[in-house]
Amino acid sequence: MTELEVHQQPIRYIKGVGAVREKLLNRLEIETVEDLLLFFPRRYEDRRGLTPLADVKPDTTVSLLVRVVALEKRQTSRKGFMIIQALLTDGHDFIRAVWFNRKGLERLLTPGKEVALYGAVEWRYGQLQITSPEFEIIEEGEHPDSIGHIVPVYPLTAGLQQRWFRNVVRFCLENYKITSDPLPTSICLKYEFPTFFEAVREMHYPQGRKSWKKARDRLAFQELFVLQTGMALRRGKRSHFAEKAPILPVDGPLRKKFLDEVFPYALTEAQKRVSFEISSDLEQSIPMHRLLQGDVGSGKTAIAVLALIQAVEAGFQGAFMAPTEILAQQHYYRLKSLFKHLGISVVLLVGSLKNSVRDDTLHKIESGEAQVVVGTHALFSDPVLFLKLGLAVIDEQHRFGVLQKNALRSKGSNEGMVPHVLVMTATPIPRTLTLSVYGDLSVSTIDEMPPGRTEIHTRWLKKKEERRLWTFIRERCSEKERVYWVCPLIEESEALSVTSVTERYEYLQELFSELRVGLLHGQLPAKEKENVMNHFAAGKLDILVSTTVIEVGVDVPEATVMIIEDADRFGLSQLHQLRGRVGRGKKQGYCVLLSNPSTKEAVERLKVMCATTDGFKIAEADLKLRGPGEVCGIRQHGITDFRVADLLKDRSLLELARKDASDLIEKDSRLEKEPELLNYVLRTVGRNLDLVGIA
Structure with a gap:
């Protein structure tokens, strides 16, 4: 049977499945024979050696081949609780086996x-006992399936038994052989990989550690290679399927004026390097995806500003998209103050604008009067038409979906052209995730901080120690410095002992009656949120009690203290982002993690935060603590749900897979010589990678 038939064959038609078990299998995302064959064991039990009863010892796990001597079933005083005991022998010695509430067992044994x-042996009531063992009745002439070899153990759901599942897997392995192989023959020979089907069979029934390792590496490499090939195809699709972007020359006078007269700092070497990489991309007709x-x-914003200037000087518009209205407003005011010296017009487009203002803004965008547009998801909406969109800057990549980003790119359709796209993130991404999740993007990294930035002092305090902060807060505010106090929830919760932001605001107002305390959270009207932030930035508030709406991008140089309440409720990335809101001026910054963590993982997060302020080290620690499936919200992409590959353990395989995929597409850009690989890529990752039409 071909692979196509295997992946199309519904699991319900397999002997012994039926409607009830089909629903249970569906819970495990097993719907076809292929899904079943690629549902691999969680672990293995080595049952190759049979133990004579004379050698059985307590507190060991053994495989036995015995005969039933006698069976006893008795009801206990507990209603409905039944015990079945069997006396077993290997012809020389005896052992007792016990099962609980196994109806019908007496008819089998x-x-x-x-x-x-197969099971664990213990010493009970003066004799050896094997409790609730897995068993298999051996008919005359049969070889036992559950002992005598390495046995797979699967991560099943309630209602499915290991032995039944193994039988179904064995049946499918014997009757539905996968005959095609997505890996090119040259790669299989290069790494001495087994075939696809041989590797699958070995994963279920390994012959030994060495052969299992080879099979596991082959399947992990295949997953990574298929993803990398898909990303290479997507890059090729952009450059070969008539997608063109405007050429934006870099040699205009406004760029020089900005650097010489407007921007108050000298660019770091890292900023210069990254700016050159971006400006070089913008000078090409191939759409930039960086x-x-x-x-x-x-200093990422300064680099984005230089790119926007390059677009405007070439006669095109630029869009700057932020994930929240507060951030969009912050970026708007910052860009407006910078661009007014260059004669560049900037408009703000967010959902809370009054109709009259919104209509006027839409007209300016469509006519080209607005040269730079700052906004949120409102930029995606149908009424928004750009005259000539040349560059889209997206702040905080992982907060936007693929469809949203594609919608913004489609706004640039101008004489068949699409805009260049620059994605910014202040959440440093470990190299393995950069290759796997963002493998279709060119990556520029600013790995140097501007001179004069002091390292933020970070300390973890138990909640009972919070009184130690009162004097510290008053001292800082007396020096005209400002304080953030961040809470994770808005409403009071009886289920969780977490301080709500409203409760904390009222408490601090009373405690610091001589100071000005403000409140900011996501449920406030947009105008009120804007007013609160403006008052805090202008020094009309000393303490701002807030939720994580101030997590990213908010820039108040006078803010030097960040207190994060119930810090164990936040992820490492969030904690690092919040800490980054302080110490942005010349004064020393402080971060206090106020927390009584209840889990080992939470304790580790707090320790990491106290140990380093390096975002890249924090990202690596986050990857180790949470795993690739959660970092940066990548599960939403649907492209890193690997069955075998592990981005932490398989870094070397990922590097090989990326290089091999790139080399292959360079020689055969549409995989015309590798139809099996092309079909497999389109079928498994094509939709998530937007590869429709590639064939």
Whole structure:
């Protein structure tokens, strides 16, 4: 049977499945024979050696081949609780087996039956006992399936038994052989990989450690290679399928004026390098798709400004998209103050604008009067038409979906052209994730902080120690410095002992009656949020009690203290982003993690935060603590749900897979010589990578 038939064959038609078990299998995302064959064991039990009863010892796990001597079933005083005891022998010695509430067992384990058992032995009531063992009745002439070899153990859901599942897997392996192989023959020979089907069979029933390792590496490499090939195809699709972007020359006078007269700092060497990479891309007709990453405060916005100037000087518009209205407003005011010296017009487009203002803004965008547009998801909406969109800057990549980003790119359709795209993130991404999640983007990294930035002092306090902060807060505010106090929830919760932002605001207002305390959270009207932030930035508030709406991008140089309440409720990335809101001026910054963590993982996060302020080290620690599936919200992409590959353990395989995929597409850009690989890529990752039409 071909692979196509295997991946199309519904699991419900397999012998022994039926409607009830089909629903249980569906919970495990097993719908076809292929899904079943690629559902691999969680672990293995080595049952190759049979233990004679004479050698059985307590507190060991053994495989036995015995015969039933006698069976007893008795009801206990507990209603409905039943015990079944069997006396077993290997012809020389005896052992007792016990099962609980196994109805119908007495009809199976009749005296004289030969039985294979696997389970844990203990010393009970003066004799050896094997409790609730897995068993298999051996008919005459049969070889036991559950002992005598390495046995797979699967991560099943309630209602499915290991032995039944193994039988179904064995049946499918014997009757639905995968005949095609997505890996090119040259790669299989290069790495001495087994075939696809051989590797799958070895994963279920390994012959030994060495052969299992080879099979596992082959399947992990295949997953990574298929993803990298898909990303290479997507890059090729952009450059070969008539997608063109405007050429934006870099040699205009406004760029020089900005650097010489407007921008108050000299660019760092890292900023110069990254700016050159971006400006070089913008001078090409191939659409730029570049990820700009850098730690909090590394100067990414300045680089984005230079790119926007390059677009405007070439006669095109630029869009700057932020994930929240507060951030969009902050970026708007900052860009407006910078661009007024250059004669560049900037408008703000967010959902809370009054209709009259919104209509006027839409007209300016469509007519080209607005040269730079700052906004949120409102930029995606249908009424928004750009005259000539040449560059889209997206702040905080992981907060936007693929469809949203594609919608913004479609706004640039101008004489068949699409805009260049620059994605910015202040959440540094470990190299393995950069290759796997953002493998279709060119990556620029600002790995140097501007001179004069002091390292933020970070300390973890138990909640009972919070009184130690009162004097410290008053001292800082007396020096005209400002304080953030961040809470994770808005409403009071009886289920969680977490301080709500409203409760904390009222408490601090009373405690610091001589200071000005403000409140900011996501449920406030947009105008009120804007007013609160403006008052804090202008020094009309000393303390701002807030939720994580101030997590990214908010820039108040006078803010030097960040207190994060219930810090164990936040992820490492969030904690690092919040800490990055302070210490942005010349004064020393402080971060206090107020927390009584209840889990080992939470304790580790707090320790990491106290140990380093390096965003890249924090990202690596986050990857180790949470795993690739959660970092940066990548599960939303649907492209890193690997069955075998592990981005932490398989870094070397990922590097090989990326290089091999790139080399292959360079020689055969549409995989015309590798139809099996092309079909497999389109079928498994094509939709998520937007490869429709590639064939």
